[in-house]
Amino acid sequence: MSVLIKLRDYRNLPEAESEVRKYILKNSKEVLEMTVYDVAKNSYTSPATVIRLCKKLDLKGFNQFKIKLASEIRGFDNMQLDILDVTNVSPNDSPVMIIDKITNIERQSIEETRMLLNEKDLMKAADHLHNATIIDFFGVGASNIVAFDATYKFMRIGKNVACYQLYDRQYVQAVNADAKHVAVIFSYSGETKEMVEVLNELQKNGCYVITVTCSSSNTLAKLADNSISVSSKETLFRSGAMASRITQLYIVDILYALCCQYDYDNVKAKVVKTRITNKDKVS
The missing domain is CATH 3.40.50.10490 (Glucose-6-phosphate isomerase like protein; domain 1)
Incomplete structure (x- = not known):
């Protein structure tokens, strides 16, 4: 189970846990060098909130989360996937651009599902x-x-x-x-x-x-x-x-x-x- 994808797709989290989620997704590589206290401070929450979120991901705690996170970041980099990428189809897109964007959406969705x-x-x-x-x-x-x-x-x-x-x-x-x-x-x-x-x-x-x-x-x-x-x-x-x-x-x-x-x-x-x-x- 991908912790990054699960975090991105989480809905209806309590406000504090949602702030931790947003911070980790936007700063995933930096989080690898942080302690649970660092993440709590930077997301304006508490260490207990960070740990609660980790447990919702079926992990024992923050250290296990970082081990999983490091492995996934390598995998995403190798497949050139951006966890936060939102592909927009705009009114001025050419047919070729639309074809490429839809192809990219569906390819990445399958690759993420494989993970x-x-x-x-x-x-x-x-x-x-x-x-x-x-x-x-x-x-x-x-x-x-x-x-x-x-x-x-x-x-x-x-x-x-x-x-x-x-x-x-x-x-x-x-x-x-x-x-x-x-x-x-x-x-x-x-x-x-x-x-x-x-x-x-x-x-x-x-x-x-x-x-x-x-x-x-x-x-x-x-x-x-x-x-x-x-x-x-x-x-x-x-x-x-x-x-x-x-x-x-x-x-x-x-x-x-x-x-x-x-x-x-x-x-x-x-x-x-x-x-x-x-x-x-x-x-």
């Missing part, structure tokens, strides 16, 4: 998907598009899958699930009201739930059996919708490929069998 990924969580998710009798996919808005993409991929390898566009049908889908079902919920914010309601119904029925959300603390990630985090570079419009969709699709591709490895030859045959060619099309 967030936990191999054990991914393998655990893939194992449950492989063994599931039925896989249910959920999401609203842009996340619903990702859910349908996942549905098609897993259907091609012979999995019994379900996905609906309208929320009322997704809710009924959740109510009718049982322990034989594995559910995957896509929601970048992790706070989508409808998806929280769906998750509660799924868990009432003993359904194993995997969520794909942002890296910051959120309701869906806390409640899920397995949560996978993605990154999203901010844009001028601050929604991150384009980048979050790309990173969610990236997770779908990884889980799909991992599941294919369980029975590679059989899966390959199914993919070939379900490939639509010109001769299969009806004129």
Whole structure:
């Protein structure tokens, strides 16, 4: 888990912890040479506030934070990533400039998501998907598009899958699930009201739930059996919708490929069998 990305994406922190967060993000390299007292002084907070923030990052204290920070700064430098970069698309941009900016947003989002990924969580998710009798996919808005993409991929390898566009049908889908079902919920914010309601119904029925959300603390990630985090570079419009969709699709591709490895030859045959060619099309 990247502490820098998690810090950047944190929302609704207490005011004092938010000041520490801002200071560290703006002065990450300088922080490596500081004590907890230095950071507290420079952010106009207290050592206790700095340590509380470190513990919210699942770290024992400030020293462990600095060890993680040093490693990440090297990684960001090697990939030429700027943790605070906000790419703006302006009215005067040429088509080439817009193409380059969008390419950069999506490339960096995928590279940051790679830094967030936990191999054990991914393998655990893939194992449950492989063994599931039925896989249910959920999401609203842009996340619903990702859910349908996942549905098609897993259907091609012979999995019994379900996905609906309208929320009322997704809710009924959740109510009718049982322990034989594995559910995957896509929601970048992790706070989508409808998806929280769906998750509660799924868990009432003993359904194993995997969520794909942002890296910051959120309701869906806390409640899920397995949560996978993605990154999203901010844009001028601050929604991150384009980048979050790309990173969610990236997770779908990884889980799909991992599941294919369980029975590679059989899966390959199914993919070939379900490939639509010109001769299969009806004129």
